[in-house]
Amino acid sequence: MKKFFVIFVLFALPLVAYLFFASGVNNFARLPVLNSEVYPLENFRGTTGENVTFEGNITILGFAGEQPYDYLVNAYHLAEKIYNPYHEFNDFQLVVVLPESGEEQISQLKTELAEIMDLKKWKFVVGSEEDVKKLFSSLGANFELDDKLFTPNVFIVDKDGKLRGREEDEDGNPLFGYDTGSIAVLNNKMTDDVKVILAEYRLELKKYNRNRK
Known part of the structure; x- marks a missing residue:
C-alpha cells in the first residue's frame, strides 16, 4: 500500500493538477472579442512619421494623455511585464496614443524608455482631442479617460482591429483593459x-502552413 501511495503522489497527482489547470477558460480557448469596431x-x-495601423498586428494600446512623461512609471511596468517578454514576436506592437497638446513631452519619455528597451515596436501616435476620445469611446470600456485624456489601463486589439479581453472578470464584469499601475494585474x-492571443495566432499559422502542404 505504501508503494502504491508513493507512486500515486509522484505521478498521478501532478497529472491531475496539470489537467485541472489546463482546462481553464483562458488556456485552450480564444480570447473573447469584446468589441468588433x-x-x-x-x-x-x-x-x-510612420503609418501605424491595427490591421495585421497584435496591438497593446495605451493612452498617455496630455502629460505623457507622467506615464513613465506605468510604461516601466508595461515594459517589464509585457513589452520586453513579447516584443520579438512577429506582428506584435505597443501603441501609446496622446493628444497634440502632449507631443512636446514625448522625446523626454522616449529617452527614458530607450535606456531599458528597444523601442522598435513601441510606437507613439498623435491625434486631435476629438480623435483620442473617439478611439477610447469605440472600445466600449466600463471606465473613462480622465480630464487629461489619460488612463492607466491598456487594451489588447487583435489583427482585425477587434478588442479582446475577458467576458467576465472576478467581479462578474467584463475585463476591457489592464491596469498598468498594478503589477498583480499585469502578472496574473x-x-x-x-x-x-499569441498562441491563438501561432495555431492559426500552423494550420495555414499545414493546409498549404
Missing part, C-alpha cells in the same frame, strides 16, 4: 491573456 489608427500620425491577468 475599434476606431482606426489611420486617423493618427506616428511621431516618427494580462500576461496570461497575451499568451493566449
